[in-house]
Every structure is written in structure tokens, then in C-alpha cells.
Amino acid sequence: MAAAGRGLPRMYDFSVSKQAAAGSGDGALELLKAHTPEGHTVRSATSALAKLLAYHLERPLQPSERLAHQADFVASMLTGSAPTSDWHNALKLGYDVQALQYPAWMSAGSPIGEAIGMALPPVVPPGEPISTVSPDVAARWGLPIECIVVGGTTDSIAAFLAAGATEVGDAVTSLGSTLAIKLLSSTFAEDARRGVYSHRLGDLWLVGGASNAGCAVLREQAFDAGELERLSSAIDPSVPPPYTDYYPLSSSTVGERFPRPDPNAVGVLSPVPPERRDFLHCILHGLAVVEKQGYDALAELGASPLRRVLTSGGGAQNPQWTRLRQKMLSVPTSRAANIEAAYGAAMLACRGT
Structure with missing residues (x-):
């Protein structure tokens, strides 16, 4: 999320409670607590709306300022028009993906609406045409003048689309530096207190959450690719670590978002077994437990039952870990056929146009 003249863009993990200018983050969260529904995703210290309110409390928003997520900004540069957002990026800005409009508590005359003024972008369905590229962009990059720019999505949803999950109950676990899950559900489920939210995907819902735990800890513990492959092959997934x-x-992370939100959480990687193979087994098992707890949390909130899990990210390449996870999840678990987010974004654009 960016704002001209306001310093560096505020990334997805920017926390207003920890990183915003003194007082502005707490003020933003107080506004959200007082004027938004209990459990709403915007109450998170990392939500786009919290960041926008913190911007305003640091220095009042001007009529010319517009909020832009990364995809919104790129589309704006391509079309030469003001930023337009989409259902997926605008979710944590407060856009109501059930009613398909900004809620009343963000309207003009409300305390939040008065604060953010005209900064909210219009919102379109992901994949819906916004405009053609501008003549200057077409000339600079050799694009056809009739080239259409469509509403965007997030990288994780694009990866979900690329993975080939198409049926209710299909899920994708991303095993990258952090662990994230998304489940295609016929029912809406959300609870910001537990880090769970729902993105609209046509007439269905993409319910998920993202943990701060993940494969980053393997690099931190000095497991290289060769050692990971060698030691993993010696692990018996049917035997507990x-x-x-x-x-x-x-060790650089303090706090957990999902599935057990705790701003003071720290890693537990001890006792350390004498054998590196056993240490790796303990870590992989621990991450599988986080994944299992994540899908359990979605079920507790009313999401559709899990029927299979496709895997993306670097961890998808570890067959022993996949078998360990499948045993714990009790559903078919495999590597996704395609894990490139760019492929999913291209699919979305193709469907939309």
C-alpha cells in the first residue's frame, strides 16, 4: 500500500501498532475497535484500513490522495487513470465482499468515513476489464492499443488458481518462508481474532489464513537443499519425531497471526536431538501441526469440509514431508501441478476478458 509523499510503501506485514508514527497506530486501532463489527478483518494491526487511518492520523489525507494496493498502482500506471481495486485486494480495506459495496460504517458522515474522505478506490470483480492501456504505455512497451487491463488479485489467490483447485473442499497450502492455507468453500467464514478471512471467488468463498511459521526456520537452522533432500529421505513419516x-x-519473529494469534508468540525449537535428521523431523512435524490446526480452525468457523490439499512453495518438493502431512490431515495431499502465481493471474485475465 503506497501514498505519494508519505515515505516508503507499507507492506502487507506492516503493523500500525509497532511501526506507525507514535500515537497514530494506536489511534487507528481505537477508531476501528469503536466503529467496526466485532471480529472484522480490518481490526488487524496489519489491515489496509488500519494503515490508511494511521496515514491520516500522522498527517490528514488530502482530497487528491488515493489509496492504492500494489496491483491497483500497476494497473493505474498502465491505463493512465485513477487507481481501481478489486474484491481480493480490497477485502482488508473493509470492502464488503458479501454485499459488494463499502459498508455503512465507512460512508460519508461516519467517523471512519470522515477520516478517509475520498481516498477509497472503486472496486471491481477480479478479472473484470478496467480499461485499455494508455497510448503512451502502448507505444513504450509495444503493446496493442486495444490491450485490456483487468481487475487484479493477490499473489496467494493467483497461486491458488494456478494450482488447479476447482471443487468445494479443495485446498492449497503454500509452504514458503511462511505457511498459508486457502480452502474453496460454499460458505463464508471470518474471524479477525483468529486470523481467518474469506475472499469471494465467483459464487464461492476462498477461506484461509497465514501463519508466521514456515520454511524460513529451515534456512535459519542452516539446512541447505542437499542436506534437506538427504535427511528427508531418511525420515519415516509413519513414526513420530x-x-x-x-x-x-x-528467531527474528515475535508474534503469530494464525491459527493461534498471539502478539508475543516466539518459536519453540528445543530440545534439540543429537541427530540432524531427527531435528529436521521435529521441525517438519511442527509445521504440519500448524497446518492441521489451520484447517481445523476453518472447519470450526463453518467452512466446507476439507477433501484434498494441493501444495505450492518450496516445501511442495519434499515427498516425505508430503506423506507426513497427508497422514496428519487425513485427506489426499499432493504437489500442485502448477505453482506459478503469474500463471494463475493470466488465467484470471483470460476468463475475465
Whole structure:
């Protein structure tokens, strides 16, 4: 999320409670607590609306300022028009993906509406045409003048689309530096207190959450690719590791978002077994537990039952870990056929146009 003349863009993990200018973050969260529904996703300290309100409390928003997520900004540069957002990027800005409009508590005359003024972008369905590229962009990059720019999405949803999950109950787990899950559901489920939110995907819902735990801890513990492959091949997924209570947060991370939100959470990577193979087994088991707890949380909130899991990210390449996870999840678990977010974004644009 960017704002001209306001310093560096505020990234997805920017927390107004920890990183915004003194007082502005707390003020933003107080406004949200007072004027938004209990459990709403915008109450998170990392939500786009929290960041926008913090901007305003640092220095009042001007009529010429517009909020733009990364995809919105790029589309704006391509079309030469003001930023337009989409259902997926605008979710944590407060856009109501059930009613398909900004809610009343963000309207003019409301305390939040008065604060953010005209900064809210219009919102379109992902993949819906916005405009053609501008003549200057077409000439600069050699694009056809009739080239259409469509509403965007997030990288994780694009990866979900690329993975080939198409049926209710299909899910995609991303095993990258952090662990994220998304489940295609016929029912809406959301609870910001537990880090769970729903994106609209046509007439269905993409319910998910993202943990701060993930494969970053493997790099931190100096496991290189060769050692990971060698040691993993010696792990028996049917046998528990020596220790089963690891919580694999890296040492630089304080706090957890999902599935057990705790702003003070720290990693648990001890006791350390004498054998590196067993240490790796403990870490992989701990991450699988986080994944299992994540899908359990979605079920508790009313999402559709899990029927299969496709896997993206670097961890998808580890067959022993996949078998360990499948045993814990009790559903078919495999590597996704395609894991490139760019492919999913291209699919979305093709469907939309």
C-alpha cells in the first residue's frame, strides 16, 4: 500500500501498532475497535484500513490522495487513470465482499468515513476489464492499443488458481518462508481474532489464513537443499519425531497471526536431538501441526469440509514431508501441478476478458 509523499510503501506485514508514527497506530486501532463489527478483518494491526487511518492520523489525507494496493498502482500506471481495486485486494480495506459495496460504517458522515474522505478506490470483480492501456504505455512497451487491463488479485489467490483447485473442499497450502492455507468453500467464514478471512471467488468463498511459521526456520537452522533432500529421505513419516511440541517460528519473529494469534508468540525449537535428521523431523512435524490446526480452525468457523490439499512453495518438493502431512490431515495431499502465481493471474485475465 503506497501514498505519494508519505515515505516508503507499507507492506502487507506492516503493523500500525509497532511501526506507525507514535500515537497514530494506536489511534487507528481505537477508531476501528469503536466503529467496526466485532471480529472484522480490518481490526488487524496489519489491515489496509488500519494503515490508511494511521496515514491520516500522522498527517490528514488530502482530497487528491488515493489509496492504492500494489496491483491497483500497476494497473493505474498502465491505463493512465485513477487507481481501481478489486474484491481480493480490497477485502482488508473493509470492502464488503458479501454485499459488494463499502459498508455503512465507512460512508460519508461516519467517523471512519470522515477520516478517509475520498481516498477509497472503486472496486471491481477480479478479472473484470478496467480499461485499455494508455497510448503512451502502448507505444513504450509495444503493446496493442486495444490491450485490456483487468481487475487484479493477490499473489496467494493467483497461486491458488494456478494450482488447479476447482471443487468445494479443495485446498492449497503454500509452504514458503511462511505457511498459508486457502480452502474453496460454499460458505463464508471470518474471524479477525483468529486470523481467518474469506475472499469471494465467483459464487464461492476462498477461506484461509497465514501463519508466521514456515520454511524460513529451515534456512535459519542452516539446512541447505542437499542436506534437506538427504535427511528427508531418511525420515519415516509413519513414526513420530522425538519431540512433537515444536512451534517453528524463526528467531527474528515475535508474534503469530494464525491459527493461534498471539502478539508475543516466539518459536519453540528445543530440545534439540543429537541427530540432524531427527531435528529436521521435529521441525517438519511442527509445521504440519500448524497446518492441521489451520484447517481445523476453518472447519470450526463453518467452512466446507476439507477433501484434498494441493501444495505450492518450496516445501511442495519434499515427498516425505508430503506423506507426513497427508497422514496428519487425513485427506489426499499432493504437489500442485502448477505453482506459478503469474500463471494463475493470466488465467484470471483470460476468463475475465
